[in-house]
Amino acid sequence: MAAAQDMSSPRVRRQLGAYGQAAVGVGVRGDGAMVGVHDRADDGEAQAVAGAVAGDAGLLPVEGLEQALGDDVIDMPPGVLHLDDDLFLAQDREVYRAAGLVVGQGVVEQVEQELTEQGGIAGDGAVGLGVDVEAQVRRGRLRGAFGSRVRGEGREVVVAGRGIGPMTVNDKQYKQLVGPITRTADFATVTVWIVALAGTVILALIVASSLRERRKELGILLSLGEKKPKLLGQHLVEVVACAVIAVGLASAGSQFLSQTIGDRLLAGEVSSAEDTAANADNGPDPSAVTGAGGATPLTEDAPEVEPIDSLDVRLGTADIAKVGATGLGIAALATLIPGARVLRLDPRDILTKGD
Amino acid sequence: MTFLPHAPVLELTEVTRSYQSGNRKRTVLRGISYAFEPGRMYAVIGPSGSGKTTLLSLASGLDSPSAGTVRFRGKDVAELGLGRYRNRHAATVFQSLNLLTYMTAVQNITSAMEITGVQRGNKNQRAVELLDLLGVDAGDHNRRTLKLSGGQQQRVAIARALACEVDILFADEPTGSLDHETAGGIISVFRKLAHDEGKCVVVVTHSREVAAASDEVLQLKRGKLSAR
Ligand SMILES: Nc1ncnc2c1ncn2[C@@H]1O[C@H](COP(=O)(O)OP(=O)(O)OP(=O)(O)O)[C@@H](O)[C@H]1O
Ligand SMILES: [Mg+2]
Numbered sequence: 001m002a003a004a005q006d007m008s009s010p011r012v013r014r015q016l017g018a019y020g021q022a023a024v025g026v027g028v029r030g031d032g033a034m035v036g037v038h039d040r041a042d043d044g045e046a047q048a049v050a051g052a053v054a055g056d057a058g059l060l061p062v063e064g065l066e067q068a069l070g071d072d073v074i075d076m077p078p079g080v081l082h083l084d085d086d087l088f089l090a091q092d093r094e095v096y097r098a099a100g101l102v103v104g105q106g107v108v109e110q111v112e113q114e115l116t117e118q119g120g121i122a123g124d125g126a127v128g129l130g131v132d133v134e135a136q137v138r139r140g141r142l143r144g145a146f147g148s149r150v151r152g153e154g155r156e157v158v159v160a161g162r163g164i165g166p167m168t169v170n171d172k173q174y175k176q177l178v179g180p181i182t183r184t185a186d187f188a189t190v191t192v193w194i195v196a197l198a199g200t201v202i203l204a205l206i207v208a209s210s211l212r213e214r215r216k217e218l219g220i221l222l223s224l225g226e227k228k229p230k231l232l233g234q235h236l237v238e239v240v241a242c243a244v245i246a247v248g249l250a251s252a253g254s255q256f257l258s259q260t261i262g263d264r265l266l267a268g269e270v271s272s273a274e275d276t277a278a279n280a281d282n283g284p285d286p287s288a289v290t291g292a293g294g295a296t297p298l299t300e301d302a303p304e305v306e307p308i309d310s311l312d313v314r315l316g317t318a319d320i321a322k323v324g325a326t327g328l329g330i331a332a333l334a335t336l337i338p339g340a341r342v343l344r345l346d347p348r349d350i351l352t353k354g355d
Numbered sequence: 356m357t358f359l360p361h362a363p364v365l366e367l368t369e370v371t372r373s374y375q376s377g378n379r380k381r382t383v384l385r386g387i388s389y390a391f392e393p394g395r396m397y398a399v400i401g402p403s404g405s406g407k408t409t410l411l412s413l414a415s416g417l418d419s420p421s422a423g424t425v426r427f428r429g430k431d432v433a434e435l436g437l438g439r440y441r442n443r444h445a446a447t448v449f450q451s452l453n454l455l456t457y458m459t460a461v462q463n464i465t466s467a468m469e470i471t472g473v474q475r476g477n478k479n480q481r482a483v484e485l486l487d488l489l490g491v492d493a494g495d496h497n498r499r500t501l502k503l504s505g506g507q508q509q510r511v512a513i514a515r516a517l518a519c520e521v522d523i524l525f526a527d528e529p530t531g532s533l534d535h536e537t538a539g540g541i542i543s544v545f546r547k548l549a550h551d552e553g554k555c556v557v558v559v560t561h562s563r564e565v566a567a568a569s570d571e572v573l574q575l576k577r578g579k580l581s582a583r
Contacts, residue, residue, distance in 0.1 A: 220453050223417060224470045224519070225442020348417040351453050352408050 180269035187265065200330045207239060208338035218342060219350030232339045236332065243331035247324045254323075362428075363390035364555045365414060365523055370423035372409055383409050385578035386423065393522070396549040396556040398566040401575035407559040408450060408527055410575060414557065415447045415525045416440040427523075442471055446516040450527035450559075452508050456501035460486060460511045463500055464518045471519045485514040490540055505532040513541060517548070523555045524548065530562050542568045 211218075218231055367389045373382040383406035391397060391414075401407050412418040413425055416437040425432045432440045441447075454463050464482035468475060475481045486496050489510040500508055509532050516524055526545070530538035542565055549556045549570070558565055566572050572583045 216453070217455055220455060221470065222438070223441060223447065223449075223453070224467055225438045225440075226470050227438060348412050351417070351449055351451065352412055 180266055183269050184262070184265050196326060196330060200334050203239075203330060203334035204337050207235075207335050208341075211235070211338055211342060215345070215350055218345055219347045222345060222347040223351055228343050228345070232336075232342050235339060235342070236335045239331045239335045240328060243327050244324075247320075247327045250323065250327070251320045362392070364393045364428060365391040365557075366424075366426040366429070367414065368424045368426065370410075370413060370420045370425065372406070372413060372418070373421050382421075382578060384413070384420075387578075387580045388423075389573070389580055391523070391555050391557060393555045394549055394553045395570045396545055396568070397558065397571045397573060398569035399557065399559045399573045399575060399580075400561065400566055405575045406578065407575055410580070411447065411525050411527055411557070411559055415445045415523075417447070444521050445523045445525065446471075446519040446521045448509075448512050448516045448524070448526040448529050450531075452512040454500040454508055454512055454515070457499060459497045459499055460491060460503065460507075460514075461496050463511055464515050467515045468518050471521070473518065473520050481518060482514070485517055486511070488517075488544060489514050490537055506534070506537060509533060510537070510541070513544075517544075521554075523557065526556070526558045528559055528561065530560065530565060535564075538562065538564065 221231060222228065367387050370384055370387045371382065372384040373380050375381075387410070399407050399410065409418070413420050416425070416432050419433060419437070427435060427440055427444055455466070458466065461479060461482045464485060465478040468478045468481070473481075483493075483496060487493070491507055491510050491514070495503055495507055500511055503511065509529065513526065513529055516526070524545070529545075530541055533541065545556050545558065546568060548554045558569065560566060573580050574583050
């Protein structure tokens with residue numbers, strides 16, 4: 001095959017050097033799934049890679065693609081890319097993200113279009129991308145991503161890289177998209193912990209003071225021979241009954257509240273995310289995965305993605321159950337901690353001293 | 356099990372009680388031994404601070420002696436369980452009354468009957484009977500005890516102790532805030548309780564009338580108890 005000759009050309013090697021000795025290709029299929037191609041032949045040839053993709057089946061119908069690409073393949077430096085060893089196939093979005101690509105059908109189409117405009121290959125509705133996956137794997141970022149390994153025994157796939165060369169792929173858009181949500185979620189998690197902790201402390205203090213007020217009453221009941229655990233149990237029942245009512249009201253009210261507050265918080269995050277995005281436009285993006293000597297950094301022209309700016313808040317039964325259990329747990333804890341004092345009460349001290 | 360009429364219902368054996376205040380130890384009761392019999396009314400007299408309330412706390416199972424034993428019908432109350440002893444066998448009218456002030460007179464009595472497991476069909480009716488017996492006006496039965504006078508509260512506290520239907524009744528200065536006439540009424544209630552119902556009644560008092568009405572007068576002095 002004519003293509004093989006070009007593999008050893010200095011130019012190809014230089015270009016492919018960016019991917020490391022073992023090169024990897026990541027193909028983005030039209031439906032958003034991903035195909036990874038990897039060559040680890042240790043022969044020093046910078047066997048290359050390109051993403052290549054077929055319609056449904058996953059792996060490329062080699063001949064068909066060759067035909068489809070036809071003469072272009074032969075002509076285009078960096079030339080014909082030769083694949084002869086391992087094939088990796090991954091179809092989940094995990095890979096995508098790990099490779100630093102943006103999740104989402106719309107984005108895929110954008111990338112695809114962009115690549116096509118830049119002279120990339122988009123065979124069968126697919127995009128070929130060269131990504132330094134190997135380096136990513138080494139950094140532990142791609143572990144498990146290429147989970148399903150397909151041995152392309154005896155296959156020869158010829159795909160053109162068509163001047164795309166090492167290419168910048170970044171997850172800026174993805175980050176832009178989900179940033180506000182991630183931050184809102186972080187904020188919510190922290191808030192939940194703070195509220196739970198503060199709630200326990202406050203409730204414990206209230207229960208402690210109510211127990212102090214009831215010291216005399218408890219002493220009187222003890223003098224009549226009431227059992228201490230029973231007194232504590234009654235107190236617990238009172239607090240838990242209140243907690244049950246509170247959880248009921250909270251579930252009813254929180255749907256409305258969380259939607260309102262969630263929207264507000266998100267709105268705040270979105271506007272700050274937009275600010276950041278505007279500022280970052282001119283500077284280098286640290287999150288970008290950049291191959292050395294990038295010919296056509298994708299970042300530059302990557303369209304801004306609107307951050308997600310609306311949330312649909314829905315409170316499921318599971319959530320209510322979780323909240324309820326937490327609430328009851330807090331109530332019980334807040335009762336039992338100060339309640340330990342009940343067990344140490346000495347009715348004689350309480351009752352034989354004057355009023 | 357049946358008991359001989361004069362077998363002691365409550366027995367103190369070498370009962371000693373000391374209080375630790377700072378690093379000084381104060382011994383209030385020093386090796387007191389005495390046997391209380393059912394069907395009798397006892398008066399315990401002594402100067403203020405002599406340890407009368409302390410003695411009553413030990414005898415009623417509200418406190419444990421530093422040394423010595425308190426036996427109810429021959430059984431160490433520590434073994435019986437102080438809570439159980441108080442619940443089933445002993446009732447106390449405290450010097451400081453200790454009513455549940457947010458409850459009415461009747462409720463104070465019925466809740467005590469509830470806790471001590473008194474088997475009465477109509478607890479309200481029983482409470483009213485007792486309050487009548489002690490001369491609390493019907494109009495005050497359903498007032499919160501917080502609103503009642505000291506003398507009225509004292510009688511509610513006595514009624515509550517009577518309602519528990521226990522074997523031994525302890526009363527710490529039960530006539531302190533009562534006029535002569537009402538005090539006389541209460542004394543006769545206590546006497547009847549001892550003589551007609553066979554209970555053991557132990558009354559701490561400064562009142563000569565109460566002492567005179569008792570079957571036995573015990574004096575507490577310098578940590579020792581002696582019959583007079
Ligand atoms: N909890 C306590 N801690 C330390 N000392 C105590 C305690 N209770 C009582 N005492 C001391 O024990 C002594 C006897 O007290 P107690 O209350 O038994 O006297 P009392 O005879 O009932 O006096 P009164 O006639 O004034 O009621 C007092 O000196 C008192 O200070
Ligand atoms: Mg006293």
